[in-house]
Amino acid sequence: MGNPQSAIAAAPPPAGAPEEVRHTQSEGAVNRLRAALTAATLLTAGGALARAQAVDSVPAERLAARRWFADAKFGLFIHWGVYSQLGAGEWVMHNRKIAVADYEWLATTFNPAKFDAVAWVALAQRAGVRYITITSRHHDGFSMFKTGATRYNIADWTPFRRDPLHELADACHAAGIKLFFYYSQLDWHHPDYWPRGGTAWNNGRPDQGDWSRYLAFMNAQLTELLTRYGDVGGIWFDGMWDKPDAPWQLDTTYGLIHRLQPGALVVPNHHQRPRPGEDVQTFEQDLPGANSAGFNTSYVSGDLPLETSLTMNGSWGFNITDKEFKSVRTLVGYLVRAAGNGANLLLNIGPRPDGTISPEFTARLDSLGAWLAVYGTAIYGTRRGPVSPRGWGATTRRGDTVFVHVLDWPDPLLPLPPLGARIRTAYLLRGRAAVPVVETAVGVTLAVPPASADEPDRVIVVVTSGSSASNRPGR
Structure with missing residues (x-):
């Protein structure tokens, strides 16, 4: 993504305005928007600090x-x-x-x-x-x-x-x-x-x-x-x-x-x-x-x-x-x-x-x-995974391990967005059969085996090389 301030600086002044007015208005707009961005940054930081202080105050x-x-x-x-x-x-x-x-x-x-x-x-x-x-x-x-x-x-x-x-x-x-x-x-x-x-x-x-x-x-x-x-x-x-x-x-x-x-x-x-x-x-x-x-x-x-x-x-x-x-x-x-x-x-x-x-x-x-x-x-001891719940299912995680819960997906291949870390191995939780994985710059594709009648959730265990996901209790 580009620098927001660069985009602001490139914004054109009002059409037809004299050069000195155009320059002054453009510079003023940039300064006001920069100030707004600074204030927003401080507000965000302040909110994060307030949350941290609130957690720190809990016994x-x-x-x-x-x-x-x-x-x-x-x-x-x-x-x-x-x-x-x-x-x-x-x-x-x-x-x-x-x-x-x-x-x-x-x-x-x-x-x-x-x-x-x-x-x-x-x-x-x-x-x-x-x-x-x-x-x-x-x-x-x-x-x-x-x-x-x-x-x-x-x-x-x-x-x-x-x-x-x-x-x-x-x-x-x-x-x-x-x-x-x-x-x-x-x-x-x-x-x-x-x-x-x-x-x-x-x-x-x-x-x-x-x-x-x-x-x-x-x-x-x-x-x-x-x-x-x-x-x-x-x-x-x-x-x-x-x-x-x-x-x-x-x-x-x-x-x-x-x-x-x-x-x-x-x-x-x-x-x-x-x-x-x-x-x-x-x-x-x-x-x-x-x-x-x-x-x-x-x-x-x-x-x-x-x-x-x-x-x-x-x-x-x-x-x-x-x-x-x-x-x-x-x-x-x-x-x-x-x-x-x-x-x-x-x-x-x-x-x-x-x-x-x-x-x-x-x-x-x-x-x-x-x-x-x-x-x-x-399920137990997990937090929400790197992929938010979708129509096909959900993901949970524990440390470097991501659990892909396939609840409703009829196709043999399941495309996912990037998981945030390189994949070391993937296998079915039940039976531990290996699951083929293809990683690209735009995401991950898992080979999903057919569901059996007694299996409401096909769980694929994906072991990664690390995760940057949050460890907060609600997440």
């Missing part, structure tokens, strides 16, 4: 936790609560305009007697997930753990009389799986969630409330979650989008989390650009920056680890009529494209109200685990 324990998260790549999301009894998804209280008093009665009948935390974690292990994120409290305001902040919780309000999150935490710790708590900032039950947001109006709550008291209630529950359940991976927030302009006092809440557990990550699902104190940028039902869902930000952080949350069918909570389950091939594609974007995949299941998990979920998780047992080296 080492949190930075290590972010790196662990970026390496994990695969998590299991669990939406489970009183709403599961109605079999119509987690928004049923809002969608069917159920009054608070009626929903409170429904909660008195919740008795998931077949819940088995050890069995849930064993399923997660077979699936190859590295962490679990479970709803501690959803928008319905019902707490799925023993809490002193309200009697409206599973241990005090229901015949179950147990704390399933405590049992799950014990099972996760024994298995070496990180546990994150989903926590809804939106509450359709609490009277102090006032003024109301954009959902669940006219459900029997009083038309008044004390916002500061509500914030204190949330922080009291967060304190319990971070002090009674051992090591916690982080808090996964949701619902701030219901009242995005409310005085949430996030500095106080985030500071509380990081003080109680310095390695706990703050994962906010607010659909906005990341804010100070947040550790992960997550995208709901979307790949980073794509905004195909229509409510996520298109901004993608270059400094934070990334995550994509996804339903396995079309619902988060148990939905007895939703049989539109994604195929294993489709789910592998989501996992690969998420990793190719430098993101984790947080894949959701909605257990039944009795605490068991539908076979549609378990079969797909077992199949993903079998796939990862063979191809996990191309």
Whole structure:
């Protein structure tokens, strides 16, 4: 590319102007544009310095936790609560305009007697997930753990009389799986969630409330979650989008989390650009920056680890009529494209109200685990590769090794742009058969073998002589 200043200097002055005016105007324009370029350069450098300083100000324990998260790549999301009894998804209280008093009665009948935390974690292990994120409290305001902040919780309000999150935490710790708590900032039950947001109006709550008291209630529950359940991976927030302009006092809440557990990550699902104190940028039902869902930000952080949350069918909570389950091939594609974007995949299941998990979920998780047992080296611990995700697939990388994930490419030759380093060797991950490569000044061509019926992703391992790609957590 040419020097921008050379191009500016060559720009012609206005036609018909006197020579001295033409010279003065041309020189003035050049000086102004040069000044603008200098300012832009300083601004860019200042932004980079600010980012570096922001990272430097994050304690080492949190930075290590972010790196662990970026390496994990695969998590299991669990939406489970009183709403599961109605079999119509987690928004049923809002969608069917159920009054608070009626929903409170429904909660008195919740008795998931077949819940088995050890069995849930064993399923997660077979699936190859590295962490679990479970709803501690959803928008319905019902707490799925023993809490002193309200009697409206599973241990005090229901015949179950147990704390399933405590049992799950014990099972996760024994298995070496990180546990994150989903926590809804939106509450359709609490009277102090006032003024109301954009959902669940006219459900029997009083038309008044004390916002500061509500914030204190949330922080009291967060304190319990971070002090009674051992090591916690982080808090996964949701619902701030219901009242995005409310005085949430996030500095106080985030500071509380990081003080109680310095390695706990703050994962906010607010659909906005990341804010100070947040550790992960997550995208709901979307790949980073794509905004195909229509409510996520298109901004993608270059400094934070990334995550994509996804339903396995079309619902988060148990939905007895939703049989539109994604195929294993489709789910592998989501996992690969998420990793190719430098993101984790947080894949959701909605257990039944009795605490068991539908076979549609378990079969797909077992199949993903079998796939990862063979191809996990191309997913776990990787960062986004030198070629951004395309229609045919994606690339991931670890050090000098690039993994080319061919998801959908019918031709025997796959052309790629330059990988940024010379290729030493290339081979199939499964079977390790050599893959012919042609390198030119304009790119690389790989010989792609035909796909077999049981192979949703043909992974080609490309070992290079070095890479200049970023090592930041989100990339």
